[in-house]
Amino acid sequence: MKSNDVILHTVTKFSAVIILTFSIHLFIAGHHQPGGGFIGGLTTASGIVLLLLAFDIDTIKNNIRVNFINMAVIGVIIAVLTGMLGLIDGEAFLTQSYGDFNLPIFGDTELATAVLFDTGVALAVIGTAVSIIISISEDAN
Amino acid sequence: MNNLIIIPIILPLLVGMILVLFKNKIIFQRVVSLVTLVGMIVVSIYLMNTIKNDGIQTLQLGGWEAPFGIGIVADMFAILLVLTTAVVATCVLLFAFRSIGEDRERHYFYPLFLFLIAGVSGSFLTSDLFNLYVFFEVLLVASYVLISLGGEKRQLRESMTYVVINIISSALFLVGIAYLYTVTGTLSLAHLSSRIAEAGQDYLITTIAILLLLVFAIKAGLFLFYWLPGSYSAPPTAIAAIFAALLTKVGIYAIFRLFTLIFYHQPDVTHVFIGALAALTMILGGIGAIAYSDIHKILTYNVVIGVGFILAGLASFTYDGILGSIHYLMHDMVIKALIFLIGGAIIYITGSSHLKHMSGLIRTHPYLGWMFFIAALSLAGIPPLSGFIGKIFIVKGTFDQSLFWIGAVGLITSLLILYSMMKIFMNAFWGETILDVNEEKGSTKGMLFPIALLTLLTILLGVGAEGIMGYIEIATKALLDSSLYIDAVFNGNPIP
Numbered sequence: 064m065k066s067n068d069v070i071l072h073t074v075t076k077f078s079a080v081i082i083l084t085f086s087i088h089l090f091i092a093g094h095h096q097p098g099g100g101f102i103g104g105l106t107t108a109s110g111i112v113l114l115l116l117a118f119d120i121d122t123i124k125n126n127i128r129v130n131f132i133n134m135a136v137i138g139v140i141i142a143v144l145t146g147m148l149g150l151i152d153g154e155a156f157l158t159q160s161y162g163d164f165n166l167p168i169f170g171d172t173e174l175a176t177a178v179l180f181d182t183g184v185a186l187a188v189i190g191t192a193v194s195i196i197i198s199i200s201e202d203a204n
Numbered sequence: 205m206n207n208l209i210i211i212p213i214i215l216p217l218l219v220g221m222i223l224v225l226f227k228n229k230i231i232f233q234r235v236v237s238l239v240t241l242v243g244m245i246v247v248s249i250y251l252m253n254t255i256k257n258d259g260i261q262t263l264q265l266g267g268w269e270a271p272f273g274i275g276i277v278a279d280m281f282a283i284l285l286v287l288t289t290a291v292v293a294t295c296v297l298l299f300a301f302r303s304i305g306e307d308r309e310r311h312y313f314y315p316l317f318l319f320l321i322a323g324v325s326g327s328f329l330t331s332d333l334f335n336l337y338v339f340f341e342v343l344l345v346a347s348y349v350l351i352s353l354g355g356e357k358r359q360l361r362e363s364m365t366y367v368v369i370n371i372i373s374s375a376l377f378l379v380g381i382a383y384l385y386t387v388t389g390t391l392s393l394a395h396l397s398s399r400i401a402e403a404g405q406d407y408l409i410t411t412i413a414i415l416l417l418l419v420f421a422i423k424a425g426l427f428l429f430y431w432l433p434g435s436y437s438a439p440p441t442a443i444a445a446i447f448a449a450l451l452t453k454v455g456i457y458a459i460f461r462l463f464t465l466i467f468y469h470q471p472d473v474t475h476v477f478i479g480a481l482a483a484l485t486m487i488l489g490g491i492g493a494i495a496y497s498d499i500h501k502i503l504t505y506n507v508v509i510g511v512g513f514i515l516a517g518l519a520s521f522t523y524d525g526i527l528g529s530i531h532y533l534m535h536d537m538v539i540k541a542l543i544f545l546i547g548g549a550i551i552y553i554t555g556s557s558h559l560k561h562m563s564g565l566i567r568t569h570p571y572l573g574w575m576f577f578i579a580a581l582s583l584a585g586i587p588p589l590s591g592f593i594g595k596i597f598i599v600k601g602t603f604d605q606s607l608f609w610i611g612a613v614g615l616i617t618s619l620l621i622l623y624s625m626m627k628i629f630m631n632a633f634w635g636e637t638i639l640d641v642n643e644e645k646g647s648t649k650g651m652l653f654p655i656a657l658l659t660l661l662t663i664l665l666g667v668g669a670e671g672i673m674g675y676i677e678i679a680t681k682a683l684l685d686s687s688l689y690i691d692a693v694f695n696g697n698p699i700p
Contacts, residue, residue, distance in 0.1 A: 132224065133224070133225055136221045136222075136224045136225055137225075139217075139221045140218065140221050140222060143214055143217065143218050143221070144218075146214075147214070149266075150207050153207075154267060155205055155207065155263055155264055155265055155266060155267045156207055156210045156214070156263065156265055156266075157265040157266040157274075158266050158267050159266065
């Protein structure tokens with residue numbers, strides 16, 4: 064007999080959207096307030112893990128066609144390369160730079176290389192966390 | 205500020221990450237990892253000469269001044285070890301091309317190898333106790349995977365011990381860091397050194413020092429080495445060789461750094477205690493080395509003896525003792541990789557690690573045999589090979605400090621080393637040739653080149669000691685005068 068998981072599926076569909084949106088908010092907020100790449104990444108990963116729990120691995124793999132190991136690796140590469148940007152100006156490794164730019168829609172905006180670094184961290188955290196969960200949930204066969 | 209000193213850490217890390225993306229392109233992985241390690245050698249040699257001319261090089265990441273920022277410091281001691289690491293890793297990598305097998309290569313062997321190197325050079329270069337912990341974890345996580353890579357039954361059994369032991373010692377490490385931070389309010393090595401020098405090293409700090417000593421003793425295999433012989437004989441030769449050459453050395457490095465830079469005020473307690481542990485390590489390791497007739501076991505117990513010998517030099521805490529220790533440390537990295545590779549080649553040929561099952565290999569493999577002979581003499585400390593110089597200075601250092609028992613144990617253990625190595629040589633290479641060339645289990649094609657390279661290196665370290673001694677003297681002076689390190693890190697700024 065197939066167990067009834069309609070409620071779990073429905074709740075998950077809504078709450079996953081909320082979790083993923085909130086994780087983006089945390090990520091952006093991290094520039095000046097508590098939050099950032101690591102926490103944002105972990106929250107995203109928890110959203111994906113919730114989806115994995117409610118549905119099954121194959122469904123999620125078919126819908127999110129991302130190789131999470133490569134994602135983690137690309138995250139670290141982005142983070143290290145952003146750290147090396149400072150080397151071009153002769154600054155120390157991991158020195159960040161920022162400036163105000165006048166963008167078409169957003170108006171006067173502050174852009175910082177720290178955001179790029181944080182993006183790398185977020186990708187690394189999501190990739191690592193999700194691939195750990197997937198690999199321990201997979202069967203040997 | 206010198207950005208170049210971060211290269212030995214981020215270059216292998218970055219390249220390793222990129223190689224993960226090219227999982228199935230094995231030739232590409234081989235070429236790129238070899239080029240990376242050779243690049244590390246070039247950078248280290250360049251840095252070595254920069255340090256010789258301009259003194260200790262530092263880098264504060266992100267431009268945050270010490271003691272608040274993350275600092276990277278390259279003094280001569282650290283950079284000599286980074287250089288030796290890169291050279292040894294290159295040779296072991298060349299050996300791995302032939303022996304590691306395609307299955308392991310596809311399962312991220314090269315990226316993990318590079319992460320291990322990144323962790324090792326990070327541990328050598330960091331100037332912050334907490335970052336030392338982080339880099340230890342980087343190299344340990346890489347080593348956890350490497351030791352179990354391939355998933356043979358024996359590997360999994362031994363990796364379990366290895367992982368549990370290291371997790372316990374890492375937890376104790378964190379406890380030690382927490383105690384030290386509570387007492388001194390800082391974790392930057394230079395800042396710790398200046399604060400403890402100011403306030404004096406009381407019994408509380410000495411106790412914390414002993415706790416940290418025990419942590420690194422587990423990791424280095426100093427007296428607490430019971431996990432080591434099993435763990436180091438389980439993985440395939442190339443991995444066992446890099447473990448034997450590098451991993452215990454990182455623990456030894458940490459003991460050296462802490463007990464010359466920070467906890468050097470009560471040598472009659474801490475350093476004599478290190479000396480006692482070193483002497484016991486040598487005795488127990490020596491007994492182990494002569495007791496077994498399994499190549500793996502003999503070689504791993506020789507790793508243990510080496511640890512004792514190096515720390516005997518620190519225990520003396522004299523100029524000569526430390527000079528000898530640094531030379532012996534470099535020699536030990538080379539020679540341990542060398543004997544593990546030769547041992548692996550013998551096992552590869554005969555298909556067994558027990559001495560009973562091999563005989564007369566010298567007729568079919570003369571080069572391998574004579575290179576093993578040179579390695580054995582060097583390990584025992586016969587002049588003019590590289591083991592001799594380190595040993596003579598270490599023994600002189602202990603005798604100068606009237607610690608005759610440590611020096612005597614060292615000399616007697618050298619005989620045990622010679623006996624254990626000759627046992628392998630006579631059993632495996634002398635006698636009747638029982639294996640025909642066609643009956644051999646594997647060929648040594650391509651394995652002899654890295655072995656020859658390391659043999660050449662051990663001869664050069666001994667015969668050409670004049671060339672390297674100048675650098676080692678600079679390293680020794682910097683270790684014995686902690687103000688050099690502190691001044692380089694704070695760079696003239698007031699010390700808070």
